[in-house]
Amino acid sequence: MICAGIDIGSRSIELVLVENQKVIETRQTDTGFDPISQAKKVMEGIKFDKIMATGYGRNLFELAYDDALTVTEIKAHAAGVRLEFPEALAILDIGGQDSKSIRLNEQGRVMKFEMNDRCAAGTGKFLEIMAQNLGFALDEFGPAALAAQKDLQINSMCTVFAESEVTSLIAKGQDRQEIARGLHLSVVKRAVGMLNRVGAQGPIVFSGGVAQNPCMVKMVSDALAKEILVPESPQMMGALGAAMIMDARG
Amino acid sequence: MSNDYAPMWESLGMDLKAHDALLDVLGQGYQDIYLAQKNRPEGMSYFDFVMSEVHGLRIKELLDEKKQNRKIIGSYCVFVPEEIVLAGGATLVGLCSGADFAIEDVEKHLPRNTCSLIKSSFGFKLGRVCPYLESADMIVGENTCDGKKKAYETFAGMVDNLYVMDLPQVKSSQGRSLLKKEFERFKTAVEELTGNKITVDTLKEGIKVVNAKRAALHRLATLRKADPVPISGLDALLANQVFFYDNPARFTESVNKICDELEVRIKENQGVFPAKTPRILISGCPMAVPNWKLPWIIETSGAVIVGEESCVGERGTRNLTDDSGQSLDELMEAVTDRYFKVDCAIFTPNQKRSDHIVEMAKAYGANGVIHYGLQFCQPYIMESIPVENTLENLGIPCMRIETDYGMEDMGQLKTRVEAFIEQISD
Numbered sequence: 015m016i017c018a019g020i021d022i023g024s025r026s027i028e029l030v031l032v033e034n035q036k037v038i039e040t041r042q043t044d045t046g047f048d049p050i051s052q053a054k055k056v057m058e059g060i061k062f063d064k065i066m067a068t069g070y071g072r073n074l075f076e077l078a079y080d081d082a083l084t085v086t087e088i089k090a091h092a093a094g095v096r097l098e099f100p101e102a103l104a105i106l107d108i109g110g111q112d113s114k115s116i117r118l119n120e121q122g123r124v125m126k127f128e129m130n131d132r133c134a135a136g137t138g139k140f141l142e143i144m145a146q147n148l149g150f151a152l153d154e155f156g157p158a159a160l161a162a163q164k165d166l167q168i169n170s171m172c173t174v175f176a177e178s179e180v181t182s183l184i185a186k187g188q189d190r191q192e193i194a195r196g197l198h199l200s201v202v203k204r205a206v207g208m209l210n211r212v213g214a215q216g217p218i219v220f221s222g223g224v225a226q227n228p229c230m231v232k233m234v235s236d237a238l239a240k241e242i243l244v245p246e247s248p249q250m251m252g253a254l255g256a257a258m259i260m261d262a263r264g
Numbered sequence: 265m266s267n268d269y270a271p272m273w274e275s276l277g278m279d280l281k282a283h284d285a286l287l288d289v290l291g292q293g294y295q296d297i298y299l300a301q302k303n304r305p306e307g308m309s310y311f312d313f314v315m316s317e318v319h320g321l322r323i324k325e326l327l328d329e330k331k332q333n334r335k336i337i338g339s340y341c342v343f344v345p346e347e348i349v350l351a352g353g354a355t356l357v358g359l360c361s362g363a364d365f366a367i368e369d370v371e372k373h374l375p376r377n378t379c380s381l382i383k384s385s386f387g388f389k390l391g392r393v394c395p396y397l398e399s400a401d402m403i404v405g406e407n408t409c410d411g412k413k414k415a416y417e418t419f420a421g422m423v424d425n426l427y428v429m430d431l432p433q434v435k436s437s438q439g440r441s442l443l444k445k446e447f448e449r450f451k452t453a454v455e456e457l458t459g460n461k462i463t464v465d466t467l468k469e470g471i472k473v474v475n476a477k478r479a480a481l482h483r484l485a486t487l488r489k490a491d492p493v494p495i496s497g498l499d500a501l502l503a504n505q506v507f508f509y510d511n512p513a514r515f516t517e518s519v520n521k522i523c524d525e526l527e528v529r530i531k532e533n534q535g536v537f538p539a540k541t542p543r544i545l546i547s548g549c550p551m552a553v554p555n556w557k558l559p560w561i562i563e564t565s566g567a568v569i570v571g572e573e574s575c576v577g578e579r580g581t582r583n584l585t586d587d588s589g590q591s592l593d594e595l596m597e598a599v600t601d602r603y604f605k606v607d608c609a610i611f612t613p614n615q616k617r618s619d620h621i622v623e624m625a626k627a628y629g630a631n632g633v634i635h636y637g638l639q640f641c642q643p644y645i646m647e648s649i650p651v652e653n654t655l656e657n658l659g660i661p662c663m664r665i666e667t668d669y670g671m672e673d674m675g676q677l678k679t680r681v682e683a684f685i686e687q688i689s690d
Contacts, residue, residue, distance in 0.1 A: 070675060085686070086683040088679075088687075089687075124687045127687070129676065132676060
């Protein structure tokens with residue numbers, strides 16, 4: 015039996031096909047303005063027996079596809095992460111609009127989680143807007159921050175306030191890489207706070223699209239004073255987990 | 265309904281256009297949230313009727329009472345003793361507060377960072393859309409949290425009949441004595457308003473009527489221990505909300521009637537949700553009509569609410585008043601004792617509330633507790649952390665939610681609630 019997991023996030027859609035607990039295909043596309051058509055596009059030409067949706071578009075998907083089941087990102091990431099790192103006891107998941115921390119027990123069951131409320135502070139969207147403000151392409155942003163010589167304090171967590179703060183720092187002639195580093199640090203502080211709130215201990219995995227940013231990974235590790243584990247494709251963990259949960263259900 | 269009652273509302277000085285708009289939203293919300301539920305007890309049709317007439321027939325009844333020279337007293341809090349109001353031959357009603365209204369006007373008077381409950385009560389006044397408020401001969405404000413007590417200072421300038429009641433913050437003998445004195449002062453104020461002297465007999469009768477109302481809700485609460493649950497949390501919440509508006513005797517009779525029906529359901533193993541549905545206890549801030557957002561999210565995400573540790577719920581109604589006293593003073597002592605047990609988060613320390621949450625979680629077989637805090641409601645939000653710690657140390661999962669009456673966090677709330685349900689049901 016082939017099981018599909020589809021993660022309809024605010025920024026991107028991921029699809030993973032699993033057969034007998036093995037990944038046989040992965041796909042990704044932008045969410046755009048019409049998540050369901052984009053989901054259909056990403057599903058073109060593939061065959062599966064069952065599908066489970068996760069991500070902010072899961073309920074929309076369930077309406078569009080009668081046979082689809084849904085699972086939250088929290089449980090889906092837990093399942094995906096534990097497949098790659100069976101020892102994981104905590105997860106930091108930073109996606110486009112949401113950031114989450116999750117504590118697991120030895121069996122991989124979710125024991126506690128925290129999630130940002132309402133605004134995009136501390137999410138991928140925050141980093142994306144700030145990269146744009148500083149004239150960096152998103153994939154240059156992390157490396158540029160990593161190359162900065164020193165940390166610079168950014169005080170505002172609110173995306174809109176941080177934009178004004180960045181504008182005034184630029185006007186003061188501050189180094190753009192240092193500003194970038196300061197912005198990363200502010201997201202890291204929030205993420206670490208969230209991990210502490212769930213009582214994260216033991217091996218911690220960083221999943222979600224933002225884990226592709228090398229500066230974020232380095233700074234989270236530094237802040238926690240331990241190595242943080244990163245899956246090969248952190249953005250796929252939600253879709254992978256959804257597919258695995260479906261597969262395990264049979 | 266608006267056509268029939270328009271002259272009545274107009275006579276109360278209400279803004280008819282704004283009020284129509286409010287009723288439309290309320291009606292639609294009720295349709296989507298309440299009437300869309302499956303397997304509802306037949307007895308709920310009474311509450312459906314009450315809600316459909318909440319600003320209509322009930323107000324007409326109150327105005328008819330006024331014509332008979334009976335006074336109407338409006339309240340914002342469970343600390344206002346209904347026993348005393350009834351003993352004075354007056355009627356107590358809860359005042360409107362459960363939806364955002366006229367927010368731009370409200371923010372001319374209150375800081376933006378004020379809880380929705382307080383802002384809402386101002387909005388209903390400023391927008392002239394609460395017929396209860398406009399019918400009231402006396403409005404009782406009470407010094408609970410800092411937000412409310414400071415808000416009443418401003419509110420006093422908007423209405424000419426505000427009576428402010430002080431409340432203790434510590435459950436000490438001095439605290440109890442303050443409450444007793446305030447209840448004595450309130451008794452005198454009610455007597456002055458109504459022109460009726462409160463006697464042993466009238467106070468005994470008042471206690472009897474209110475106790476019967478509470479006992480009916482206790483009966484309803486007990487039936488929710490069954491699995492499958494015979495009534496949804498939304499419907500039970502509605503009964504707890506209508507408690508504040510309805511004619512007491514009729515309310516008691518209607519709740520008991522539903523209970524008769526639920527007992528049959530339990531015997532026949534019939535539930536409103538399937539057996540083994542994850543069970544959630546809600547704890548925290550009161551939910552005034554039409555604040556149904558969180559319960560609705562919970563019960564459309566695969567769980568059922570089995571209890572409300574709330575002032576609109578068990579915290580507000582769990583204790584009865586001892587009516588065995590033979591003198592007025594003995595009865596007033598009993599009234600004081602009863603209200604002094606309410607474990608509102610304004611009290612410090614307030615261990616009893618945590619104990620009660622644990623007790624309720626166990627009694628109703630809850631798999632988890634959702635602590636509901638209104639944004640900027642310091643007492644409940646601050647207590648949510650020790651409450652969570654207490655529960656988790658006992659192995660009872662708890663999730664803290666902080667929200668308001670707005671709808672913009674629906675998506676995130678749904679994800680969090682669904683994830684919590686997954687967590688407690690795996």
